[in-house]
Amino acid sequence: MQNLLHNLNAEQLAAVTLPAQSALILAGAGSGKTRVLTTRIAWLIQTGQVSPSGILAVTFTNKAAKEMLTRLSAMMPINTRGMWIGTFHGLCNRLLRAHHRDAALPQTFQILDSQDQLSAIKRLLKQMNVDDEKYPPRNLMYFINGAKDQGLRAKDVEAHDDYNRKFVELYDLYDQQCQREGVVDFAELLLRTYELLSRNQPLREHYQRRFRHVLVDEFQDTNDLQYKWLKLMSGQGQVDSGAVFAVGDDDQSIYAFRGANVGNMTAFEREFRVQNLIKLEQNYRSHGHILDAANILIANNSKRLGKNLRTDAGHGEQVRIFESSSDLQEAQWIIEQVKNLIAEGWSRSEIALLYRSNAQSRVLEHALFSSAIPYRVYGGQRFFERAEIKHAIAYLQLMDNLHNDSAFLRVVNFPTRGIGAKALEQLQDAARQYNCSLYAAVPYVAGKAGSSLNGFIKLIEGARFETQNLPLQEMVQVVLDASGLITHYQNEKEGADRIENLEQLVSAATLFVSEEGYGLDAPAFLGPQAQAVAGTSITTADGIEIIDADASLTTIMSPLSAFLSHASLEAGDNQAQAGQDALQLMTVHSAKGLEFDAVFITGLEEGLFPHENSAKEEGGVEEERRLMYVAITRARKRLYMSFSQTRMLHGQTRYNMRSRFFDELPDESIKWLSPKIQQQQHSWFAQPKSAWDAAPESGNNKIAQNFSRPDSGWRIGQNVAHAKFGEGVIVNIEGGGGSTRAHINFGKFGMKLLDLSVAKLEKLG
DNA sequence: TCCCCCTAATTTTTT
DNA sequence: ATTAGGGGGA
Numbered sequence: 001m002q003n004l005l006h007n008l009n010a011e012q013l014a015a016v017t018l019p020a021q022s023a024l025i026l027a028g029a030g031s032g033k034t035r036v037l038t039t040r041i042a043w044l045i046q047t048g049q050v051s052p053s054g055i056l057a058v059t060f061t062n063k064a065a066k067e068m069l070t071r072l073s074a075m076m077p078i079n080t081r082g083m084w085i086g087t088f089h090g091l092c093n094r095l096l097r098a099h100h101r102d103a104a105l106p107q108t109f110q111i112l113d114s115q116d117q118l119s120a121i122k123r124l125l126k127q128m129n130v131d132d133e134k135y136p137p138r139n140l141m142y143f144i145n146g147a148k149d150q151g152l153r154a155k156d157v158e159a160h161d162d163y164n165r166k167f168v169e170l171y172d173l174y175d176q177q178c179q180r181e182g183v184v185d186f187a188e189l190l191l192r193t194y195e196l197l198s199r200n201q202p203l204r205e206h207y208q209r210r211f212r213h214v215l216v217d218e219f220q221d222t223n224d225l226q227y228k229w230l231k232l233m234s235g236q237g238q239v240d241s242g243a244v245f246a247v248g249d250d251d252q253s254i255y256a257f258r259g260a261n262v263g264n265m266t267a268f269e270r271e272f273r274v275q276n277l278i279k280l281e282q283n284y285r286s287h288g289h290i291l292d293a294a295n296i297l298i299a300n301n302s303k304r305l306g307k308n309l310r311t312d313a314g315h316g317e318q319v320r321i322f323e324s325s326s327d328l329q330e331a332q333w334i335i336e337q338v339k340n341l342i343a344e345g346w347s348r349s350e351i352a353l354l355y356r357s358n359a360q361s362r363v364l365e366h367a368l369f370s371s372a373i374p375y376r377v378y379g380g381q382r383f384f385e386r387a388e389i390k391h392a393i394a395y396l397q398l399m400d401n402l403h404n405d406s407a408f409l410r411v412v413n414f415p416t417r418g419i420g421a422k423a424l425e426q427l428q429d430a431a432r433q434y435n436c437s438l439y440a441a442v443p444y445v446a447g448k449a450g451s452s453l454n455g456f457i458k459l460i461e462g463a464r465f466e467t468q469n470l471p472l473q474e475m476v477q478v479v480l481d482a483s484g485l486i487t488h489y490q491n492e493k494e495g496a497d498r499i500e501n502l503e504q505l506v507s508a509a510t511l512f513v514s515e516e517g518y519g520l521d522a523p524a525f526l527g528p529q530a531q532a533v534a535g536t537s538i539t540t541a542d543g544i545e546i547i548d549a550d551a552s553l554t555t556i557m558s559p560l561s562a563f564l565s566h567a568s569l570e571a572g573d574n575q576a577q578a579g580q581d582a583l584q585l586m587t588v589h590s591a592k593g594l595e596f597d598a599v600f601i602t603g604l605e606e607g608l609f610p611h612e613n614s615a616k617e618e619g620g621v622e623e624e625r626r627l628m629y630v631a632i633t634r635a636r637k638r639l640y641m642s643f644s645q646t647r648m649l650h651g652q653t654r655y656n657m658r659s660r661f662f663d664e665l666p667d668e669s670i671k672w673l674s675p676k677i678q679q680q681q682h683s684w685f686a687q688p689k690s691a692w693d694a695a696p697e698s699g700n701n702k703i704a705q706n707f708s709r710p711d712s713g714w715r716i717g718q719n720v721a722h723a724k725f726g727e728g729v730i731v732n733i734e735g736g737g738g739s740t741r742a743h744i745n746f747g748k749f750g751m752k753l754l755d756l757s758v759a760k761l762e763k764l765g
Numbered sequence: 766t767c768c769c770c771c772t773a774a775t776t777t778t779t780t
Numbered sequence: 781a782t783t784a785g786g787g788g789g790a
Contacts, residue, residue, distance in 0.1 A: 062780085
């Protein structure tokens with residue numbers, strides 16, 4: 001015990017040893033948040049206040065959950081079995097599997113990832129003959145997810161006009177389609193669990209009695225439904241409710257765009273009667289100047305719970321700021337600095353290049369590639385999202401759940417087996433007529449189409465028969481061969497990588513089976529061997545005794561179902577190149593939670609960071625500022641910030657002003673590596689959105705001339721006047737020779753593309 | 766059925 | 781600049 005609390009500071013110690021009541025921990029960046037969370041769990045158990053089964057710890061990412069488990073097992077000798085530690089979605093999956101009957105789901109229900117969900121929606125729109133121009137599938141998806149994230153079913157959504165009524169109607173139809181097919185999307189996992197426990201008193205009381213301590217990581221990222229879910233799980237408001245230990249940082253709330261509601265923090269304080277609000281303000285990561293910059297910057301936000309980080313590490317170095325004339329030059333400069341750092345002995349993997357949007361990585365990558373500096377870009381495609389893997393998974397899904405129409409359609413003609421659009425149309429008609437799945441509709445299709453479809457059915461059923469007693473990894477191998485996927489890619493000229501990936505799927509299955517404790521010879525199809533552990537049985541309303549969703553998946557899911565869940569819920573690694581000591585490139589969003597010795601924050605320009613779209617959104621700029629705060633606080637020892645006067649974006653050169661965030665940094669903590677050019681500050685910001693491409697101010701004209709085309713007689717940056725549109729500025733020139741056209745920003749008339757040989761333009765200034 | 770060309774869109778991301 | 785997706789032709 002002494003050991004456990006030994007290295008904590010006063011704030012951390014206070015948080016860890018709080019009484020068993022709900023508490024809010026405001027944990028600043030680098031303040032030892034995960035440590036407090038895990039030590040709290042260990043302390044509760046070691047002091048005998050709770051048994052491991054009374055713990056429910058929730059995170060957002062699998063990575064965070066894994067990290068917590070690892071640290072806990074290092075801290076305590078006891079096994080972590082019995083503790084519920086996982087993501088919201090993972091825990092819900094477990095609950096729904098265990099109580100699938102009460103949740104009205106098939107035991108083998110399958111989870112749609114975002115791709116699957118979108119294609120399910122497209123399919124629905126097609127079937128309903130809905131114009132997907134008028135009702136874009138993507139928008140419908142946002143609509144549905146947005147509603148579910150607030151805990152609303154179609155019947156609960158208010159629509160005030162016909163357009164929205166159509167969305168609501170489609171939402172309802174979508175849910176019906178999912179139910180028919182035995183599939184659930186991500187938001188549904190949470191909503192279904194919430195509804196299950198709301199309506200089923202014995203189940204609800206069982207879990208509420210069980211979970212004495214509910215701990216939540218990254219609480220500022222919770223959405224409305226997750227908040228309600230936590231209330232329900234802890235039994236908030238009831239006599240003997242569990243205690244919720246919420247850890248979060250309102251200053252690092254950067255996911256409002258996907259439904260996160262920072263307001264949950266104040267709601268939590270109020271509704272859970274929080275007596276204990278503890279701020280962790282001691283930072284163990286960054287040097288003083290870096291921390292000062294972060295503190296002063298974030299102080300510009302109005303809606304804050306209030307917090308100020310401090311460090312014992314001393315001032316350290318100032319933040320270095322560099323202005324370049326072009327994005328290419330910016331990249332060159334960064335590479336120079338990186339080379340210097342490496343020469344000084346800094347480790348490549350301890351240097352990060354951060355940017356606001358993925359598109360910005362290209363220039364940096366190009367420059368790094370030319371300089372032969374190893375780098376790694378985060379955020380690419382992930383293993384289970386690859387097309388060939390999705391195909392293989394679809395075969396497995398279909399074998400486990402014949403009514404999954406998404407899976408059916410994905411592979412019915414892949415590899416091609418002569419089942420074209422016509423045959424599928426017949427099949428879909430039959431399915432509609434008999435209100436059944438595509439699979440079940442096959443016998444109703446006559447003729448040539450019917451026989452080719454029958455061939456597919458034979459294939460699936462043959463594979464099912466052949467693999468019924470095989471362990472998962474062998475089943476996967478059989479499916480790869482029987483489906484013809486391997487043969488298909490062997491015949492494709494660039495199929496070698498894909499085959500390699502498919503082989504990796506077999507390894508992934510092997511690894512999964514052994515890690516989850518199924519045993520390498522457990523048949524993949526075999527149902528769970530439910531075993532009642534003492535205290536885990538519940539008697540439901542209709543008098544049936546069932547086993548609760550114990551921590552081990554093996555008791556509630558077959559290896560195949562578990563593996564398919566795993567494929568959806570943990571899409572796998574998304575790091576392009578792993579292994580060697582490489583520079584780290586990522587968006588600021590993906591950098592959250594990470595730290596590096598040296599950090600470059602690049603592309604700090606108005607329109608990019610803060611992003612132009614943020615100006616339109618309520619609270620958008622404050623969220624961008626929090627994003628900037630996250631970026632700054634990633635750095636331990638050295639921080640660089642850079643911006644460029646011109647930048648190639650979407651094939652057009654943009655003239656941006658330096659980010660307003662520079663003006664919010666304390667002078668003492670920053671050092672301009674290039675002369676600070678006086679710019680006209682942000683007066684344009686109130687102008688219409690087209691003004692984002694504003695012309696360079698006088699101080700930048702030198703640059704504009706570099707990019708001009710003297711032969712045309714016109715140049716970028718030239719001020720012009722037009723009879724109808726008034727005064728404007730040439731932002732870009734394209735073409736040349738016979739037809740030269742110019743993009744001209746006419747302020748309130750917006751951007752126009754005019755032919756310079758035709759348009760009557762007068763040169764000004 | 767496949768392939769090529771045209772168009773449109775392009776903040777951030779996990780599950 | 782780049783890419784994804786749709787439509788039309790071979």
